[in-house]
Amino acid sequence: MAVIAVFNQKGGVGKTTTCLNLTAALSLAQRSPIAIDMDPQGHLSLASGLKHGTSQAKSIVSFFKEHTPLAKLIYETPAGWQLIPATLELSKIDALYGSDPQAAKMLKQGLSEELSLTGAPILIDCCPMLGVLTLNALLAADKVLIPVSADYLSQHGVHRLDSALNVLEKKLQRKFERRIVVTRFDSRRKLSFDIYDQLRERYGSLLCKTRIGETVALATSPMHGLDVFAYAPNSPGAADYKALAKELMDSGFI
Ligand SMILES: Nc1ncnc2c1ncn2[C@@H]1O[C@H](COP(=O)(O)OP(=O)(O)O)[C@@H](O)[C@H]1O
Numbered sequence: 001m002a003v004i005a006v007f008n009q010k011g012g013v014g015k016t017t018t019c020l021n022l023t024a025a026l027s028l029a030q031r032s033p034i035a036i037d038m039d040p041q042g043h044l045s046l047a048s049g050l051k052h053g054t055s056q057a058k059s060i061v062s063f064f065k066e067h068t069p070l071a072k073l074i075y076e077t078p079a080g081w082q083l084i085p086a087t088l089e090l091s092k093i094d095a096l097y098g099s100d101p102q103a104a105k106m107l108k109q110g111l112s113e114e115l116s117l118t119g120a121p122i123l124i125d126c127c128p129m130l131g132v133l134t135l136n137a138l139l140a141a142d143k144v145l146i147p148v149s150a151d152y153l154s155q156h157g158v159h160r161l162d163s164a165l166n167v168l169e170k171k172l173q174r175k176f177e178r179r180i181v182v183t184r185f186d187s188r189r190k191l192s193f194d195i196y197d198q199l200r201e202r203y204g205s206l207l208c209k210t211r212i213g214e215t216v217a218l219a220t221s222p223m224h225g226l227d228v229f230a231y232a233p234n235s236p237g238a239a240d241y242k243a244l245a246k247e248l249m250d251s252g253f254i
């Protein structure tokens, strides 16, 4: 079972867009992925078409609050892949468990006890803060996918994130296999190419060759509660996420 945390402490870099469309691409490749929304904003849940009927009784919140088994919290999205959704109630988990050092291990335990046998890749959409929720995601994950939008501040943020992961690795005495993917790439801008080249120089093969372009279909599909393959299967955005899934599978990351 590959557990992949999609994380960057910066907002708006394409974490949710990547989690949504990479999960959909893996589903089309018959890998039966499960996505977990770990952001109280619930944007992944919304973008997956679960805006109606998502009750607190069936979301990741009840795993943390009432210890409901994860397997009982899985929805099938309209596009046919599986999701454990989030609601705003998730924002209370930090306050509930903030000072309990054992709380960060809950998701890891839940996944290994209940979902490890399925062998399905699990993708976790993280929130932008490094609190109890994200620690749960990172401790449960063996891999971290870091989306970086093609702008200067994002590029700067990824160096800090990389250092933070190095510190965490030392503390936990384990490695996180990482990949960085450039998102919102605008081929009309020299800046996009410069940022990609600088990341390549610094991170080498950890940087995905596939770049996710800034495109209308990727921005519009969440409005319709659909991933890009269901919304616009022939769009450049669908081609980019299909290529990313292939690259990550071919390289053994997923
Ligand atoms: N490649 C892209 N092309 C166009 N719009 C994008 C792309 N990636 C993300 N967006 C849009 O940018 C905004 C932020 O993306 P999102 O995935 O929610 O970031 P995060 O989860 O990191 O906060 C959203 O409105 C999303 O639709």
Ligand SMILES: [Mg+2]
Pocket (backbone or CB within 6 Å): 015, 016, 017, 039, 043, 126
């Ligand atoms: Mg998000």
